[in-house]
Amino acid sequence: MGNGITKKIYWILIPFLILLGLVGISSDWIVELLWLENLGFSQVFWTIKITQVLLLGAALVVSLLYVLPNMRTLGNNFSTMHFGQSPLAQLKLDEVNPQKIKNTFYSVGAVISGFFSLAFFMRWDTYFRFHWNETVGQLDPIFGHDIGFYLFRLPFIELIQTSLTSLVFFVTIATIILYVYAGALSISSGKTITAPANIKKHISINLGVWLLLLSWGYYLERYNLLYNSNGAVYGAGYIDINVRMPVLWILSALCFILAVFAFYQLYKNRIKWLLVGGITTIIIGVVGSGLLPGMIQQFVVEPSELQLEKPYIKHSISQTRKAYKLDEMKTQSYSGQPAKKMSWPTIQKNEQIIENIRLWDPRLLIQTYRQLQEIRLYYQFFNVDVDRYQTDEGYMQMMVAARELSEELPEQANTWVNRRLQYTHGYGLVMSPVAQEGSQGGDPRLTIKDIPPVSDMGLNVDKPAIYFGEHNADYKIVNTNVRELDYPQGDKNVYANYQGSSGVNIGSFFSKLLFAWHFGDMNILFTDYINDNSKVIFWKRIQDRVKRIAPFLRLEDNPYIVLDNGKLYWMQDAYTTSADYPYSEPYNNDYNYIRNSVKVVVDAYNGSVDFYVSNEEDPVLNVYRDIFPEMFKPMSEMPGTLKQHVRYPIHYFKAQIEKYNEYHMTEPQVFYNNEDLWTRPNEKYGGSSIKMEPYYVLTKLPGQQELQYLLISPLTPNNRDNMIGWMAANSDDPNYGEVSVYQLPKERLILGPAQIEARIDQDTEISRQLALWDQRGSRVIRGNLMVIPIENSFIYVEPVFLIAEGVDIPQLQRVIATSGDKIAMQPTLWESIEALYGKKRQRIAAAPVDTAASRPAQSVSSASAETISKLQQLWDEARQALQNGDWEKYGSTMKEMEDLLSEQN
Numbered sequence: 001m002g003n004g005i006t007k008k009i010y011w012i013l014i015p016f017l018i019l020l021g022l023v024g025i026s027s028d029w030i031v032e033l034l035w036l037e038n039l040g041f042s043q044v045f046w047t048i049k050i051t052q053v054l055l056l057g058a059a060l061v062v063s064l065l066y067v068l069p070n071m072r073t074l075g076n077n078f079s080t081m082h083f084g085q086s087p088l089a090q091l092k093l094d095e096v097n098p099q100k101i102k103n104t105f106y107s108v109g110a111v112i113s114g115f116f117s118l119a120f121f122m123r124w125d126t127y128f129r130f131h132w133n134e135t136v137g138q139l140d141p142i143f144g145h146d147i148g149f150y151l152f153r154l155p156f157i158e159l160i161q162t163s164l165t166s167l168v169f170f171v172t173i174a175t176i177i178l179y180v181y182a183g184a185l186s187i188s189s190g191k192t193i194t195a196p197a198n199i200k201k202h203i204s205i206n207l208g209v210w211l212l213l214l215s216w217g218y219y220l221e222r223y224n225l226l227y228n229s230n231g232a233v234y235g236a237g238y239i240d241i242n243v244r245m246p247v248l249w250i251l252s253a254l255c256f257i258l259a260v261f262a263f264y265q266l267y268k269n270r271i272k273w274l275l276v277g278g279i280t281t282i283i284i285g286v287v288g289s290g291l292l293p294g295m296i297q298q299f300v301v302e303p304s305e306l307q308l309e310k311p312y313i314k315h316s317i318s319q320t321r322k323a324y325k326l327d328e329m330k331t332q333s334y335s336g337q338p339a340k341k342m343s344w345p346t347i348q349k350n351e352q353i354i355e356n357i358r359l360w361d362p363r364l365l366i367q368t369y370r371q372l373q374e375i376r377l378y379y380q381f382f383n384v385d386v387d388r389y390q391t392d393e394g395y396m397q398m399m400v401a402a403r404e405l406s407e408e409l410p411e412q413a414n415t416w417v418n419r420r421l422q423y424t425h426g427y428g429l430v431m432s433p434v435a436q437e438g439s440q441g442g443d444p445r446l447t448i449k450d451i452p453p454v455s456d457m458g459l460n461v462d463k464p465a466i467y468f469g470e471h472n473a474d475y476k477i478v479n480t481n482v483r484e485l486d487y488p489q490g491d492k493n494v495y496a497n498y499q500g501s502s503g504v505n506i507g508s509f510f511s512k513l514l515f516a517w518h519f520g521d522m523n524i525l526f527t528d529y530i531n532d533n534s535k536v537i538f539w540k541r542i543q544d545r546v547k548r549i550a551p552f553l554r555l556e557d558n559p560y561i562v563l564d565n566g567k568l569y570w571m572q573d574a575y576t577t578s579a580d581y582p583y584s585e586p587y588n589n590d591y592n593y594i595r596n597s598v599k600v601v602v603d604a605y606n607g608s609v610d611f612y613v614s615n616e617e618d619p620v621l622n623v624y625r626d627i628f629p630e631m632f633k634p635m636s637e638m639p640g641t642l643k644q645h646v647r648y649p650i651h652y653f654k655a656q657i658e659k660y661n662e663y664h665m666t667e668p669q670v671f672y673n674n675e676d677l678w679t680r681p682n683e684k685y686g687g688s689s690i691k692m693e694p695y696y697v698l699t700k701l702p703g704q705q706e707l708q709y710l711l712i713s714p715l716t717p718n719n720r721d722n723m724i725g726w727m728a729a730n731s732d733d734p735n736y737g738e739v740s741v742y743q744l745p746k747e748r749l750i751l752g753p754a755q756i757e758a759r760i761d762q763d764t765e766i767s768r769q770l771a772l773w774d775q776r777g778s779r780v781i782r783g784n785l786m787v788i789p790i791e792n793s794f795i796y797v798e799p800v801f802l803i804a805e806g807v808d809i810p811q812l813q814r815v816i817a818t819s820g821d822k823i824a825m826q827p828t829l830w831e832s833i834e835a836l837y838g839k840k841r842q843r844i845a846a847a848p849v850d851t852a853a854s855r856p857a858q859s860v861s862s863a864s865a866e867t868i869s870k871l872q873q874l875w876d877e878a879r880q881a882l883q884n885g886d887w888e889k890y891g892s893t894m895k896e897m898e899d900l901l902s903e904q905n
Contacts, residue, residue, distance in 0.1 A: 442811030462566030503535030
């Protein structure tokens with residue numbers, strides 16, 4: 001009776017444990033499939049996973065077809081072998097059942113085959129490019145193959161060759177070692193190899209196969225000369241084409257002949273031929289690949305290097321320019337006239353450009369946002385983005401930050417229910433113009449602020465909840481019996497349930513079991529708050545989300561938040577890259593081909609992900625468009641208002657700048673001598689010198705009348721600080737993607753950012769003032785130096801921030817403006833520009849802005865003459881105190897003004 005019950009328990013328990021094990025092994029795939037199905041991308045899952053399984057299966061079959069016969073032969077030979085005094089004799093294999101020996105070898109062979117197959121399982125993307133390859137329409141200059149051969153076909157062919165060569169080499173070496181240890185293979189008289197015929201046959205076949213694969217490898221190695229980085233230029237040079245390539249042909253032929261010798265051992269014992277041929281091949285390889293290139297380089301190439309390398313320099317220049325789209329950049333001259341030659345009417349005509357010069361430094365502004373607008377401890381700002389918006393006050397460049405859910409809740413609220421069920425999303429955003437101060441002098445003007453968000457520029461936020469963002473990757477369960485905190489309102493909270501379509505249903509027992517296992521959280525299984533309508537939302541970080549849908553794309557470092565028609569979206573730039581573009585020099589030793597071909601839009605509330613094609617001509621992207629035809633949408637389908645927020649990405653721009661700085665030299669002799677090498681300039685920040693980052697500006701390109709949103713960077717000669725040019729990439733439709741390079745005259749000095757910084761440091765009045773502030777319990781930080789092109793001149797602008805001791809809120813206290821020869825530091829940008837020109841600005845029909853500088857004028861419109869005179873006196877005293885850093889005097893004067901105005905009201 002007891003045994004019967006025990007058997008029944010086993011029959012129930014064992015299947016359950018097996019099922020549990022299968023769920024554990026496959027849970028990641030199941031979760032991924034459910035997630036992708038919810039987003040409408042199940043095709044991605046099935047295409048990738050089926051390809052991986054087929055590659056694994058095909059590689060496993062090929063491997064087993066080779067390895068198992070070898071293991072069977074080893075087993076048969078060991079079963080009939082007498083080990084005598086060999087090192088294996090102590091294992092007493094003579095006494096072991098022959099079938100057990102064979103089974104042991106079969107098991108080892110299966111493990112070897114499994115490891116071999118995993119290489120193909122992991123390289124599914126290489127196979128995708130191979131199978132769905134595209135033609136580029138350009139030929140490489142050495143072999144005459146279409147560039148698509150190198151981008152798509154060659155990497156997978158090399159994977160097959162290297163994997164098979166490694167497999168056969170490992171099996172061959174292991175076989176020889178085992179035979180030697182078993183005493184079945186020995187070398188007598190220093191020349192003759194003694195072994196039974198069956199063992200010689202076994203080794204000869206393996207050696208012949210390995211040599212054939214090695215011959216194939218030397219043949220393919222010729223193509224890798226196009227990626228050589230050790231010559232005068234990147235790619236194949238004179239030595240590669242005239243020395244290394246012939247040597248590779250010889251080595252390939254010798255290995256093929258050696259393979260024939262190896263197979264010939266099956267019929268005749270000519271081991272001496274094999275040994276002599278092998279030694280000859282090694283000598284030729286060492287001399288031809290090592291000694292000979294160095295000798296020819298020293299005695300033939302170096303005396304006439306430019307002449308001999310000139311054709312190959314041309315190849316490298318041409319191919320690198322194509323790989324980074326440098327050949328499509330527009331180059332033109334820019335006079336760079338001193339700003340003092342720019343008339344005051346020109347300044348006033350370009351008022352909108354000046355009012356959109358970014359003063360607020362994102363590295364400092366994030367602290368201000370956190371102090372003023374996080375509102376609650378469970379909210380946090382992680383990043384400040386820059387974008388442009390049409391507002392009630394005109395077209396403006398804005399600083400924007402999303403108020404996301406903090407990654408850590410306050411200690412008293414850090415319970416499982418709060419972390420997973422109640423605190424599920426961030427709320428709203430903060431927006432401020434790049435060059436305006438608010439009513440509290442030194443703080444930014446917040447045009448969108450508070451909870452719920454309010455705006456004074458007509459930029460309403462109708463859907464402020466942020467379930468998907470840059471941070472907080474923790475999973476959340478929504479639509480449970482616990483209502484979610486929507487937003488705080490005074491002493492109370494407003495609650496809501498998630499109404500979006502994202503999320504995987506978690507109402508059933510098996511769904512709970514699956515996700516409890518996947519997240520390692522048994523509370524999911526035991527909580528009573530989950531109901532039939534509950535959903536789990538996870539992989540909420542924008543980059544995680546996009547990468548899991550399209551793992552073949554490289555992503556820009558940070559997405560940016562966009563407000564469009566009252567809804568919040570994240571925009572993520574994505575790239576196609578390759579390290580296999582012939583003759584193209586790599587960027588950061590990583591890729592040597594890049595295109596910004598995809599713009600990804602993620603709904604911050606709903607979590608939906610849309611991929612838009614921004615470059616229809618990219619052959620790499622076209623491979624994936626063939627594979628996943630439903631994934632990618634044409635750019636024309638992006639909503640028009642959303643399209644207005646597309647930006648030229650910084651990473652792509654920096655890669656192009658780095659390559660252009662060298663490869664704008666298209667004349668081989670100039671390139672060879674590095675006569676005109678450029679670089680990004682340096683600037684000062686926090687007391688140290690750093691590379692100047694590209695920045696976005698609203699300005700007009702020379703010859704244009706409309707404001708353009710541009711990503712620009714000044715350029716300087718290498719190891720020099722003067723400016724030699726500047727590069728601008730257009731972000732606006734229909735000119736999106738156009739990159740222009742403006743070359744400055746070389747016959748006169750045009751100051752670069754580092755030289756402007758030095759002149760500011762040398763200004764005694766500015767240095768004295770900044771040093772005075774630094775000694776009064778405050779810390780002075782100079783923000784980004786902005787070089788702004790206006791018509792044919794530059795204006796240099798640098799903000800000055802003050803951080804009071806104990807209060808981590810940077811205050812914008814001064815703006816430095818300079819034309820290069822004259823420098824002014826005043827409380828506002830316009831005052832600094834007015835000081836440069838000795839003029840007063842006449843404002844034209846602008847909406848009133850509530851700033852510290854405008855309040856007195858607004859308040860005295862109906863006051864008596866005596867009061868106006870008194871207010872003017874107090875205002876002058878306040879400004880003087882502010883300039884002197886006398887905060888006590890400034891505060892008391894402002895208080896006196898407020899009291900006087902209150903009396904008038």
